[in-house]
Amino acid sequence: MSQFQPTERTQVKRLPKRGHYDRETVYKILDTGFVCHAGFNVDGQPFVIPTNYGRSGDTLYLHGSAASRMLKTLSAGVPVCVTVTHVDGIVLARSAFHHSVNYRSAVILGTARLVEDPAEKMEALRIFTEHVMKGRWDDVRQPTEQELKATTVLALPLEEVSAKVRTGGPIDDEADYTLPVWAGVLPLETVVREPIPDAQRKGDPPVPDYLKNYSR
Amino acid sequence: MSQFQPTERTQVKRLPKRGHYDRETVYKILDTGFVCHAGFNVDGQPFVIPTNYGRSGDTLYLHGSAASRMLKTLSAGVPVCVTVTHVDGIVLARSAFHHSVNYRSAVILGTARLVEDPAEKMEALRIFTEHVMKGRWDDVRQPTEQELKATTVLALPLEEVSAKVRTGGPIDDEADYTLPVWAGVLPLETVVREPIPDAQRKGDPPVPDYLKNYSR
Numbered sequence: 298m299s300q301f302q303p304t305e306r307t308q309v310k311r312l313p314k315r316g317h318y319d320r321e322t323v324y325k326i327l328d329t330g331f332v333c334h335a336g337f338n339v340d341g342q343p344f345v346i347p348t349n350y351g352r353s354g355d356t357l358y359l360h361g362s363a364a365s366r367m368l369k370t371l372s373a374g375v376p377v378c379v380t381v382t383h384v385d386g387i388v389l390a391r392s393a394f395h396h397s398v399n400y401r402s403a404v405i406l407g408t409a410r411l412v413e414d415p416a417e418k419m420e421a422l423r424i425f426t427e428h429v430m431k432g433r434w435d436d437v438r439q440p441t442e443q444e445l446k447a448t449t450v451l452a453l454p455l456e457e458v459s460a461k462v463r464t465g466g467p468i469d470d471e472a473d474y475t476l477p478v479w480a481g482v483l484p485l486e487t488v489v490r491e492p493i494p495d496a497q498r499k500g501d502p503p504v505p506d507y508l509k510n511y512s513r
Numbered sequence: 514m515s516q517f518q519p520t521e522r523t524q525v526k527r528l529p530k531r532g533h534y535d536r537e538t539v540y541k542i543l544d545t546g547f548v549c550h551a552g553f554n555v556d557g558q559p560f561v562i563p564t565n566y567g568r569s570g571d572t573l574y575l576h577g578s579a580a581s582r583m584l585k586t587l588s589a590g591v592p593v594c595v596t597v598t599h600v601d602g603i604v605l606a607r608s609a610f611h612h613s614v615n616y617r618s619a620v621i622l623g624t625a626r627l628v629e630d631p632a633e634k635m636e637a638l639r640i641f642t643e644h645v646m647k648g649r650w651d652d653v654r655q656p657t658e659q660e661l662k663a664t665t666v667l668a669l670p671l672e673e674v675s676a677k678v679r680t681g682g683p684i685d686d687e688a689d690y691t692l693p694v695w696a697g698v699l700p701l702e703t704v705v706r707e708p709i710p711d712a713q714r715k716g717d718p719p720v721p722d723y724l725k726n727y728s729r
Contacts, residue, residue, distance in 0.1 A: 306558065311581050332600050332614065336552035336561035342522065343559050345552035345596040347618050365527050380561040384548050384703075389724070392654040393642050394664070398548065402563050426609050430699075437694055438608040448610070466711045478653055479717050483646075483727060484706035487600075495682045495696040502693050508605070511699060 306406055307459040317460040326403040326460055327352045327381055329513050331429045335359065336378040337370050350379070351421070351428035355455040357405060358412075358421045360448055368449040372411045379405045379453060386485050390467035391478040397467065399482060403460045409451035415442075421450045432507030487513065522622055523675040533676040542619040542676055543568045543597055545729055547645045551575065552594040553586050566595070567637070567644035571671040573621060574628075574637045576664055584665040588627045595621045595669060602701050606683035607694040613683065615698060619676045625667035631658075637666045648723030703729065 301307075301318045309316025317323070327350075336345045346367050351358045357379060361368045371377055381403045388397035412418050419440065426434045440448070467480050489511050492504055517523075517534045525532025533539070543566075552561045562583050567574045573595060577584045587593055597619045604613035628634050635656065642650045656664070683696050705727050708720055 306555075311578055331603075332598065332616070334550040334552075334561050334596060334598070336550075336559035336594070338554065338557075338559055339522075341554075342592045342622060343552035343554055343594045344622075345550050345561050345594045345620070347596065347598040347600075347616065349614060362527060376558045378552070378559045378561045380550060380563065382548065382550070382563040384563075387547075387645060389646070389649070390653070392656075392660075393638060393650065394654075394656050394660040396642065396645070396649075396653075398565060400548070400563065404561070406558060406560075422609060426612065429603060429612070430605070433605070433612075434609065437606070437612075438610075438689055438692055440608075440610050444608075444610040466709070466713070469713075473654055474713060474715050476654055477716060477718050479708075479719070479721050479724065480711040480714060481717075482709045482711075483724060484709060486704055486706055488702055488704050490700035490702055492695075493682070493698045493700060495698075497682070497685075497690060498696060499690050500693055501695050501697075503695070505695055508695065508699060 301458045303459060304457050307404065307457050309459055309461055315461045315463055317462055322460045322462070323403050323458055326383065326401045327357065329383055330381045333379045333381045335367065337367065337375055339366070339370055349425065349429065351425035353424045357453045357455060358424055359409065359451045359453065360421065360425060363447055363449045368451070371409050371451055372449060374408050377407060377409055377453065384485055387483040388467050389480055389483065391469045391473040391476045391480050395467055395469050397463060399463050401460065401462045403458065405453060405455060406457040407453050409453040412450040412452050415445060418445055418450050422448070430507060430511065432505065436505060517674045519675060520673050523620065523673050525675055525677055531677045531679055533678055538676045538678070539619050539674050542599065542617045543573065545599055546597045549595045549597045551583065553583065553591055555582070555586055565641065565645065567641040569640045573669045573671060574640055575625065575667045575669065576637065576641060579663055579665045584667070587625050587667055588665060590624050593623060593625055593669065600701055603699040604683050605696055605699065607685045607689040607692045607696050611683055611685055613679060615679050617676065617678045619674065621669060621671060622673040623669050625669045628666040628668050631661060634661055634666050638664070646723060646727065648721065652721060
């Protein structure tokens, strides 16, 4: 199936043209980023915490210290919402009212499962590292048993998912097009700067190719 | 007072050195961005939705269509969490375990107030527009009475607030420093590209100075 089934909770109601439910669009939004915002409740208060993620097929992995409040809360199997957003530009209309933002976002609703099997946990950590930087895993010292134990890994199935995308220029009221106001889009982009070597390096090799050619 | 008072809910417990409660740090994180992630509950399910904001003193304004689920939910006076995050770089350690991300984030907990007074509402819309692009408000057609009515504005007081910041290079285990692995930081930055004029322009003036010199 190339489409996620929209539900009452994920169907985009406002501006439904912006809603997307196909795996291709959702995967691309998820794979372009590596920091999501995870939402969960503690005593009825919602918390929204930025955290890393990795994707493999229809599973999104979250991880963190076994001591973290977020990981402890989510390990208990409570409802979670994970959102990934890319801001692509500021849309400048001729009226204040029609100003907007170009963006791509994916929203995942569900309940995360605690990953307990050591082999699946190790594989999830590989997926994490490779999601952030393809090629890195084989280069670094891999987790010890103790490090694995200190890390909580959660798996969130991609089942109840929607994406929302706005592209293009401003849509003004007909009467406003003749106003003497500059209108259009100011594009924003995330770029990679020169890698900064660790000041404490001893025998570090030169910058690896996967880092030199890094882009998202 | 230059500091927000940490509470049981905002005190950074994991890696407390990363926690900041001073207004200067929090304001700077909020003023560098203009898209936040707002978390709220609908029937016990958390939703995390990207949305625009503006700040004036110790008030964060949110807005949107009066028809939106998020605005309708939040107008009812329910607990909300608003988080703003900037990702500054990927921290590459010699072990998979010590990989990290450099970031600045601010988390605001509270209950938003529906702004009903038309003068305050208009002022909030000015703050919005100026927060996204300083100088823009005086240039554009300002909201009509009907547009004001179609817009819901919420005010969230900055009271229960914390910031979390990670900077600098990787911290590896002592024994790992001699491993032949490149370590350091890959800096990420959001940049502004050339403005794209609206294809439907008629008598638009040249690119205004506030747009030419735009940075965040």
